[in-house]
Amino acid sequence: MNATVxxxxxxxxxxxxxxxxxKEAAARLRSGGFSxxxxxxxxxxxxxxxxxxDLLVKAERPAPRATDSYAGRERDAQWAGTLACHLxxxxxxxxxxxxxxxxxxxxxxxxxxxxxxxxxxxxxxVGIVSRGDLLQVFLRSxxxxxxxxxxxxxxxxxxxxxxxxxxxVVTLRGTVEEAGARRAVQVxxxxxGVVAVRSLLRxxx
Amino acid sequence: MSGPTLVRDVMRPPVQxxxxxxxxxxxxxxxxxxxxxxxxxxAKGRAVGAVTEEDLLLKLARHWVEDRPARPESASxxxxxxxxxxxxxxxLMSEPLVSxxxxxxAAEAVRLMRLRRLRHLAVVDxxxxxxxxxxxxxxxxMLLRDDEEIQQDVDDLLARELxxxxxxxxxxxxxxxVRLRPLHDLDFPLDQVLPxxxxxxxxxxxxxxDGPVADRWRWHP
Numbered sequence: 001m002n003a004t005v006x007x008x009x010x011x012x013x014x015x016x017x018x019x020x021x022x023k024e025a026a027a028r029l030r031s032g033g034f035s036x037x038x039x040x041x042x043x044x045x046x047x048x049x050x051x052x053x054d055l056l057v058k059a060e061r062p063a064p065r066a067t068d069s070y071a072g073r074e075r076d077a078q079w080a081g082t083l084a085c086h087l088x089x090x091x092x093x094x095x096x097x098x099x100x101x102x103x104x105x106x107x108x109x110x111x112x113x114x115x116x117x118x119x120x121x122x123x124x125x126v127g128i129v130s131r132g133d134l135l136q137v138f139l140r141s142x143x144x145x146x147x148x149x150x151x152x153x154x155x156x157x158x159x160x161x162x163x164x165x166x167x168x169v170v171t172l173r174g175t176v177e178e179a180g181a182r183r184a185v186q187v188x189x190x191x192x193g194v195v196a197v198r199s200l201l202r203x204x205x
Numbered sequence: 206m207s208g209p210t211l212v213r214d215v216m217r218p219p220v221q222x223x224x225x226x227x228x229x230x231x232x233x234x235x236x237x238x239x240x241x242x243x244x245x246x247x248a249k250g251r252a253v254g255a256v257t258e259e260d261l262l263l264k265l266a267r268h269w270v271e272d273r274p275a276r277p278e279s280a281s282x283x284x285x286x287x288x289x290x291x292x293x294x295x296x297l298m299s300e301p302l303v304s305x306x307x308x309x310x311a312a313e314a315v316r317l318m319r320l321r322r323l324r325h326l327a328v329v330d331x332x333x334x335x336x337x338x339x340x341x342x343x344x345x346x347m348l349l350r351d352d353e354e355i356q357q358d359v360d361d362l363l364a365r366e367l368x369x370x371x372x373x374x375x376x377x378x379x380x381x382x383v384r385l386r387p388l389h390d391l392d393f394p395l396d397q398v399l400p401x402x403x404x405x406x407x408x409x410x411x412x413x414x415d416g417p418v419a420d421r422w423r424w425h426p
Binding site: 052053102109 | 228230235259263292
């Protein structure tokens, strides 16, 4: 079986409440080295995501400074009054622990997101998954990839096909039916960590 | 008044990848250097293209990218399919490289990113060597400017460009948005100074009002 979000996510995850102040949220982001925090309601259910980018929108307006002017005090009040729920992105795009890595990647690309919260069936966040986490699947060892490819060939009755792996690129050799050759490429491409498939298969006549 | 922020003030060190590097090497580079953007270099070390974390992610989502080709296929869609099938940095990279030089004002980098819809820009020197990378997020710190400071810079700019006629224009800055208003009928179009006003650090938008006071609420985009 291919890896799912469960295998690559960061867990457990730090969450904040909708009424968390921005300064505290920024501090939690920084101290944990996170780039986004899930925002949960009193029941622990996800209601949004507050990211660095969301905070930066606020930072475009000056942060409070030690100033005694009327304008300064007004800015202070504005900054102090902004809560996580005012800036967070919602509804949050989420995945489950069983979501395939490819689907998570597709969601990130389509929505232009750098990370996705992982939620359970009750919408409670259980982890967070980043682009970098997903890409780690390509760093599997060549041996593992080859074993996986070969095992799937066995299961598909393609035992005449021999796979070798170099730096994520799978080369197929052997003699099979033409339909089998096409199928072998598809099967190999779907294995985790495969960058590309090169077929040197010969069709049986 | 200190000079404008330059690209060299906000850039990070470049992470370089040889154009012959394979996919996995690129993934490893991003992870080990904690980067999102790779500058691809040729055999002589000159910057020739760029690979982002997003480009690499296309490989994982190739099932979606490859299976549903839109017809007619857009250029960006075609590029996505090419990247999803790529193995080497050369096949994967976006080219020609969109870049800035270290001595350019950072505001020009902001404008270029907005125009080309990019989150990163490579920084190259005059001979084409990679010397840095600009992240859009890093540039946001430039926006931390008071309206009073922006106002001062815009006033100085108008004094330089319009000379004696600067006194015929009122400048209002609020929340980084600059509004120019003629105080009486002008013998020149106010629009001509807008591009330079938009380049003043911290300016989010600049608009010129049509005529004298009576027209003050009619905006030009």
